Amino acid sequence: MKRNKSMVLLIVASFWVCYVGITATQFYFNVAEMTEQVIETKHAQMTFVEDSQISALVSDNSDLVKANLDKARELNLIHFYILQKGSDVVSFHNNNGDVESINADYKVFNQILATKNIAFRTIKIMDYRLTVGVFQNKARIIMQTAWDYKGMILRDLVSVTTFLSLIVWLFLKDIIDLTKILSSRDREKMGKIRSLSKEGATLLHAAQTYEATQRTLAYENKVYTETLTPAIMHELKSGRKAPYAFQTSMVRVDLNGYTQIFLDKKDEYVSDMMNQYFIRSREIIERYDGLIYQYVGDEIVFHVKECQGVNSQAMSLACLRAIFEIAQDIEDHLPSGADHYFKVKGSFVIGKIRFVPQDSGYGLSGLPLIESARLLSQVDDKANSSITFYSEATPSVSDLCTIAETKSTMLKGFSTPATLCKVTEFSSIDRLLGRHQLEKLTYYRSDSDLISIYRFLEKALQEKDEISFFRVFSVLKTFKINQTSLQQVAGFEKLVETAYKLNKQKDLSDKVLASVVSLASNLVPHAFVESSLLAILEKCLEHKDPRTQANTIIVLGDLARDVSFLRQYIYASHNRVSADALLVTGRQNFDNELAKKLHEFLESKNPLFRASGSFVVKNLAEHYKSADPVFYETNTDLKKLLKKAA
Incomplete structure (x- = not known):
């Protein structure tokens, strides 16, 4: 399979075609100067067009910005643009109509960034990022002029070839080596390159800095992912614009007698025990498609979304049952003389939850958050693990548990009484397997x-x-x-x-x-x-x-x-x-x-x-x-x- 040549060699080849002989030196510089002037003019036009949109962006008039940019494109002042607000694309234009080819996370502002074929510049005004660019191909401009003088160029072909080969070997070998490493995955070899040229050293330093920055960004992304709770991260990654609502079962699980344990035991003892509980509970919650929203002291607040093929109430009860198993295992392995239980209580409520922007970040809001807390407060038995839920959920969970108690009560803040169910025993998996359910x-x-x-x-x-x-x-x-x-x-x-x-x-x-x-x-x-x-x-x-x-x-x-x-x-x-x-x-x-x-x-x-x-x-x-x-x-x-x- 035919392989593309090195980018450095392509640049040298372009120079070689233009610089066809020592006798054509002045010709080359004249052509190059003319070419640079054309490119500088394009850059100046591009900068002017972009800076002219600042007032419109400040006034949040994206329609005016689009109209101005389309007019500039018609006048050949710019060739493509994209206007972004946050992570959303407001408007764009390029030759192929494919937004993905120019929709990137631009982070360098107020500087012209150029490659062989294009130059672009990005400005940031409030939440807006405006990127405009032009097409430029210096080699094509030079090649056309060089073709007119091909006879003179060919006479010096051998000497120029020898001269350029020596330059490549002595001064560009480090750049070629760096290019090969960047196009492979063995970046450790980058540290073994020794540059003979200032340009090579600059490129090498830039590449090493980029690699270090990539590692830093990956680490920061990991930190942010671990800092924001899964429930918030899930909604942010969904791409939907807040606020919006969805049907879910909101679940709470709380440790019985946590305050007394905290007061009676050393901090290290409580921290180690609770850390083990939280780590194991998080894994179980994720297994049951749950999304943790908050840790409040000893309480875990999470929800299970209602979707096709998933009964979120049954999944919530099943998840709580598994957390109870974790709590029992922790209790069974408490040190001798611990003198306390490790029992938990849980509740769940199905309903509409809204994902909303807040003054700092995002959050969830809705009645199920309040109701689940009210249901949890109805638990009086501290010596046993139990789940409380509305009686309306019974048809969804009846195959998974035995309802130990039903009572009617008036929840704080509500005007009508509610019928609550309490569960302490669950259907064993062996029973389901035996019945082939x-x-x-x-x-x-x-x-x-x-x-x-x-x-x-x-x-x-x-x-x-x-x-x-x-x-x-x-x-x-x-x-x-x-x-x-x-x-x-x-x-x-x-x-x-x-x-x-x-x-x-x-x-x-x-x-x-x-x-x-x-x-x-x-x-x-x-x-x-x-x-x-x-x-x-x-x-x-x-x-x-x-x-x-x-x-x-x-x-x-x-x-x-x-x-x-x-x-x-x-x-x-x-x-x-x-x-x-x-x-x-x-x-x-x-x-x-x-x-x-x-x-x-x-x-x-x-x-x-x-x-x-x-x-x-x-x-x-x-x-x-x-x-x-x-x-x-x-x-x-x-x-x-x-x-x-x-």
């Missing part, structure tokens, strides 16, 4: 629940009950486990081992084995992967069934620390196996070998291979665009493949 398994996601499900699946596989297996599989594939116990991982490993052995004995279909393997990415967190599980998966990797092989490659790509051993499978005869190997290894190290193989896919006469190649290229592009934007922008192989796959 497998559709209810979505409400059982704790580690102990998963272990019970694995045992059920092992029995189903041994009895060749594939119908039950796939009913449970359809539920399990929706789970995502981020933190877990070694017992849960061991339970899943035993399930995979059982499936592999039964398949080897011809007592289990390849489809079932492939499905079991595919669950590993969701049910086994990367930090909990054991070598014994990897050993079983590597056996599955050699399976004759392409689907099992492909699923195993994807799973090992998620779980294995080093996936270089998967590279050999890019040459597999089956398109899916080869494509998945390309995707997994390409995310770790995209190089010439993978680019060549993907080119073969896209050029194949087989439509399945072409579709697989297009899928892999687009996924790799999205991966690097997010994970390493410098690599995405500078790797010419990836750019060419993406264009071919479009």
Whole structure:
């Protein structure tokens, strides 16, 4: 596959074509000066047009700004523009009408930034960012003039070639090396470059500074993500403009007797205990699709959104049940002489919640926030964990629990009495499995629940009950486990081992084995992967069934620390196996070998291979665009493949 030349060499080549001989020195400088004047004029026009819009932006008159910019474009003063307000695009224009090609997070203001083909400038006025630009191609201007004098230039071709080759070797080699490193992922080599030129040293310093800035920004983004609660982050990432409302179940869970524990025990004791409780509770809440809104002392406030296929009230009760299990486990492991319980109480209320902007940041508001707090205050029993909810929720949760008490009461601030239900006992997962109520398994996601499900699946596989297996599989594939116990991982490993052995004995279909393997990415967190599980998966990797092989490659790509051993499978005869190997290894190290193989896919006469190649290229592009934007922008192989796959 033909490779693009280095950008530095392209610049030198452009200069070489213009500077065709020593005798044409004055000619070159005259042409270059003329060209620079044209470009400077374009820059001045662009700056004037942009600065003229300041008053309109200050007065928030975006329509006037658009009209002025369109007029300037018609007069050839500018060639493209984009007006942004915050993260929203107010208006734009470019030749291809594709806003994504110019919709970026511009951060350099009041400076003209130029490349070989374009120059642009951004100003920031209040929440507005206005970016305007012009097209410029210095090489094209110079080339046209040089063509008229081609005879004179060709006479000195050999001498100029020799001279420029020496310049490239002595003075531009460091820049070329830097370009190669930037278009690869091995940035550690950047520190080994020693520049002989001031320009090279400047570029090297700029590249190193950019890498450091990227790391700093990544760290700051991580800090902000961890500082803002998941409920707020979820809404901000949704792209919807506040304020707006949605249906959800608001949930509160509170530790009984926390004040007395805090007063009686040392701060370190309470902090360690509560930190363990909060960490484990957060994982469980996320497993049940909950979004934490607040931590208020010992209280956790979260909500579960109501959406198609999800009963948020049942999910809320199931999540609280799992938190109760955590509380009981913490109580069972309290040090001797602790002299206190670790019991929690919870409540949930379904209703409309609004996501609203506040004087500082964003927040949630709505009646369910108040009602859930009122329901929690109705709990009198401090020695047992319990859940309180409105009786209207009974049909949604009756299969999951036993209602211990119902009472009518007047909640503070409300004008009509409410009927409340109290729950302290729950339907066991073994009972549901025994009755084959497998559709209810979505409400059982704790580690102990998963272990019970694995045992059920092992029995189903041994009895060749594939119908039950796939009913449970359809539920399990929706789970995502981020933190877990070694017992849960061991339970899943035993399930995979059982499936592999039964398949080897011809007592289990390849489809079932492939499905079991595919669950590993969701049910086994990367930090909990054991070598014994990897050993079983590597056996599955050699399976004759392409689907099992492909699923195993994807799973090992998620779980294995080093996936270089998967590279050999890019040459597999089956398109899916080869494509998945390309995707997994390409995310770790995209190089010439993978680019060549993907080119073969896209050029194949087989439509399945072409579709697989297009899928892999687009996924790799999205991966690097997010994970390493410098690599995405500078790797010419990836750019060419993406264009071919479009």
